[in-house]
Amino acid sequence: MIKLKDVIKEYKINDAETLRALKGINLDIKEGELVVLRGASGSGKSTVLSLIAALSKPTSGEVEVDGDKISKLADNFASEYRRHNIGFVFQKYNLIPNLSVKENILLPLVPMNLSKKEIDEKLKRVLKMFHIEHKSEQLVKNLSGGEQQRVAIARANINNPKIILADEPTANLDEKLSLHFIEMLQELKAEGKTIVVATHDPLFFGLNFADREIELHHGSII
Numbered sequence: 184m185i186k187l188k189d190v191i192k193e194y195k196i197n198d199a200e201t202l203r204a205l206k207g208i209n210l211d212i213k214e215g216e217l218v219v220l221r222g223a224s225g226s227g228k229s230t231v232l233s234l235i236a237a238l239s240k241p242t243s244g245e246v247e248v249d250g251d252k253i254s255k256l257a258d259n260f261a262s263e264y265r266r267h268n269i270g271f272v273f274q275k276y277n278l279i280p281n282l283s284v285k286e287n288i289l290l291p292l293v294p295m296n297l298s299k300k301e302i303d304e305k306l307k308r309v310l311k312m313f314h315i316e317h318k319s320e321q322l323v324k325n326l327s328g329g330e331q332q333r334v335a336i337a338r339a340n341i342n343n344p345k346i347i348l349a350d351e352p353t354a355n356l357d358e359k360l361s362l363h364f365i366e367m368l369q370e371l372k373a374e375g376k377t378i379v380v381a382t383h384d385p386l387f388f389g390l391n392f393a394d395r396e397i398e399l400h401h402g403s404i405i
């Protein structure tokens with residue numbers, strides 16, 4: 184379902200220099216797989232996720248999702264692709280503190296022009312799934328870390344995407360909340376989602392429900 188073919192990604196540092204963040208990555212992730220992407224800081228994990236999300240394009244090589252070459256999409260089609268296929272959980276959650284839980288979760292739907300009924304149904308599903316119904320009207324800034332984490336994963340799932348990408352999702356959590364996050368991933372996998380987690384948190388290593396661990400080192404898979 185997700186294929187990276189000979190992917191090289193270079194970032195321009197200044198007029199004279201580029202940094203080669205990915206050095207020819209080949210990766211094949213099947214539908215329903217949970218893959219843990221390991222590697223030290225700077226090894227290229229976030230870059231891989233941003234390519235799968237069509238947030239950036241490879242310098243050379245191709246990224247395919249369900250046979251579509253997403254590395255070739257124009258920007259407006261890339262955001263359309265993202266809206267329908269990708270749920271992203273970031274390290275710092277990227278929630279808006281002065282909006283309510285409900286407003287934060289509904290943000291990805293803003294450009295979609297859905298009916299109130301469709302919006303309510305989607306909202307109800309994720310509030311229930313991630314046990315956050317009782318906080319739906321509260322401002323995000325008044326929530327605990329664990330509650331914010333549930334809002335972030337609820338927002339990533341509002342469109343019922345096929346693919347969940349999580350970038351260091353437990354970086355700001357204690358062990359108990361990290362383990363809870365891992366349980367939520369297990370439930371999403373049981374629903375058939377394809378999941379890629381970029382992390383250096385050892386709690387993700389050797390997980391019995393992870394299909395694979397892939398290690399990046401200086402932009403190459405080892």
Ligand SMILES: Nc1ncnc2c1ncn2[C@@H]1O[C@H](COP(=O)(O)OP(=O)(O)OP(=O)(O)O)[C@@H](O)[C@H]1O
Pocket residue numbers: 194195196202204222223224225226227228229230231381
């Ligand atoms: N927009 C950018 N411009 C220039 N260099 C970048 C950019 N984004 C990433 N890099 C560089 O590319 C390399 C890979 O970065 P990336 O964020 O993918 O690593 P990572 O493994 O996710 O690291 P971390 O675990 O710290 O998030 C690093 O050397 C980083 O400094």
